[in-house]
Amino acid sequence: TNPVYTGLPTTIFEVMSRLAIEHKAINLGQGFPDVDGPEDVRRFAAEALLAGPNQYPPMMGVPELREAVAASNARFYGLDVDWKSEVLVTSGATEALSDIITALIEPGDEVVLIEPLYDCYLPLVRRAGGIPRLVRITPPEWKLDTAALEAAFSERTKAILINNPMNPAAKAFSREELAVIAELCVRHDAYAICDEVYEHILFDGRPHIPLMTLPGMRERAIRIGSAGKTFSLTGWKVGYVTAAPALLDPIAKAHQFTTFTTPPNLQKAVAFGLGKTDGYYGELSGALAAKRDRLSAGLTRLGFDVVPCGGTYFVTADVSSLGLVGGDVEICRQMTLEGGVTAVPVSAFYAGEAPSNFVRFCFSKRDEVLDAALDRLGAWL
Numbered sequence: 001t002n003p004v005y006t007g008l009p010t011t012i013f014e015v016m017s018r019l020a021i022e023h024k025a026i027n028l029g030q031g032f033p034d035v036d037g038p039e040d041v042r043r044f045a046a047e048a049l050l051a052g053p054n055q056y057p058p059m060m061g062v063p064e065l066r067e068a069v070a071a072s073n074a075r076f077y078g079l080d081v082d083w084k085s086e087v088l089v090t091s092g093a094t095e096a097l098s099d100i101i102t103a104l105i106e107p108g109d110e111v112v113l114i115e116p117l118y119d120c121y122l123p124l125v126r127r128a129g130g131i132p133r134l135v136r137i138t139p140p141e142w143k144l145d146t147a148a149l150e151a152a153f154s155e156r157t158k159a160i161l162i163n164n165p166m167n168p169a170a171k172a173f174s175r176e177e178l179a180v181i182a183e184l185c186v187r188h189d190a191y192a193i194c195d196e197v198y199e200h201i202l203f204d205g206r207p208h209i210p211l212m213t214l215p216g217m218r219e220r221a222i223r224i225g226s227a228g229k230t231f232s233l234t235g236w237k238v239g240y241v242t243a244a245p246a247l248l249d250p251i252a253k254a255h256q257f258t259t260f261t262t263p264p265n266l267q268k269a270v271a272f273g274l275g276k277t278d279g280y281y282g283e284l285s286g287a288l289a290a291k292r293d294r295l296s297a298g299l300t301r302l303g304f305d306v307v308p309c310g311g312t313y314f315v316t317a318d319v320s321s322l323g324l325v326g327g328d329v330e331i332c333r334q335m336t337l338e339g340g341v342t343a344v345p346v347s348a349f350y351a352g353e354a355p356s357n358f359v360r361f362c363f364s365k366r367d368e369v370l371d372a373a374l375d376r377l378g379a380w381l
């Protein structure tokens with residue numbers, strides 16, 4: 001028989017969520033909020049759904065959303081973006097990543113990736129025939145080793161793919177680190193695929209710095225955002241890409257053969273949402289910072305060694321001193337089955353050999369859910 005390609009793994013998020021449901025565990029694994037996003041945004045979508053039209057919107061996205069994305073780029077980062085030629089709407093950041101990699105990466109192209117990495121990066125790069133060049137950063141500082149980064153670039157480098165703020169490391173790259181990345185991109189004539197879905201989930205007054213704003217990067221960087229994160233509407237799958245026309249054009253070509261469009265009513269509601277006041281954005285990160293502190297303090301009391309979190313809605317914790325048996329995969333399984341709480345093993349975010357003593361918790365949950373999870377863990381440990 002003709003062999004079927006079996007190279008794609010099952011995503012860890014599906015594995016752990018399935019296990020959580022099966023065992024009625026509190027799911028702090030897969031990253032999603034347990035309350036829906038702003039009611040006015042949802043109402044806007046509902047009304048747009050009833051008013052219609054409900055037919056294929058323009059391939060690039062509805063003008064309202066593309067204009068709103070361009071306006072956000074100006075408002076938050078001082079970027080001057082032409083909505084007509086530089087903004088594309090996709091069905092989530094995941095589709096954006098797939099389109100970008102399909103458009104840009106040809107067999108033999110090298111792609112620099114920073115480990116630990118978000119789980120779809122490696123399968124997408126490999127399926128496109130790209131060669132991953134991995135640079136590892138390590139907790140608790142997660143500092144970028146600039147010598148290692150420099151060594152990962154070569155004359156075959158097509159792109160670097162960075163996630164800032166970074167899942168699962170919960171790291172925000174410093175301006176100095178971004179400057180090193182920008183300089184290497186310029187020196188090697190490489191592109192930068194910037195997964196910035198957590199751009200509005202940064203804590204302790206840290207500003208988000210898009211790599212696109214650094215010298216030489218306006219024409220090289222491709223910036224990805226997601227309404228899933230910014231409006232706590234992960235099920236909507238509305239994402240957006242900002243890039244110079246010469247880059248956006250081939251990405252849009254990949255998009256037209258992938259999904260072609262995204263539901264028009266959801267796009268219009270997200271356009272409305274992006275116009276929210278600074279108060280909304282401040283409250284999003286403020287509320288999540290309090291949840292970060294709540295879960296981190298609770299885990300610390302239980303003996304977890306919690307790694308500092310500067311952004312995203314994840315904390316990672318070292319489980320070495322808890323006296324548990326097995327690596328992170330087995331520990332997450334036991335924690336679900338016996339402890340009634342699901343986390344994600346951090347080794348899932350590595351290409352090869354990985355540390356096996358870290359687990360990731362999502363804290364975008366109601367306080368009572370975080371407290372119940374901590375109670376369960378306390379009873380189990």
Ligand code: PMP
Pocket residue numbers: 031091092093094095118163167195197226227228229234237238239
């Ligand atoms: N990139 C990162 C780093 C993520 O954490 C996620 C998931 N939440 C995505 C991309 C995918 O985003 P979306 O749901 O918009 O496809």
Ligand code: GLN
Pocket residue numbers: 013014029030031032167
């Ligand atoms: N981004 C989410 C996480 O890191 C999961 C998204 C998904 O399930 N594909 O948990």
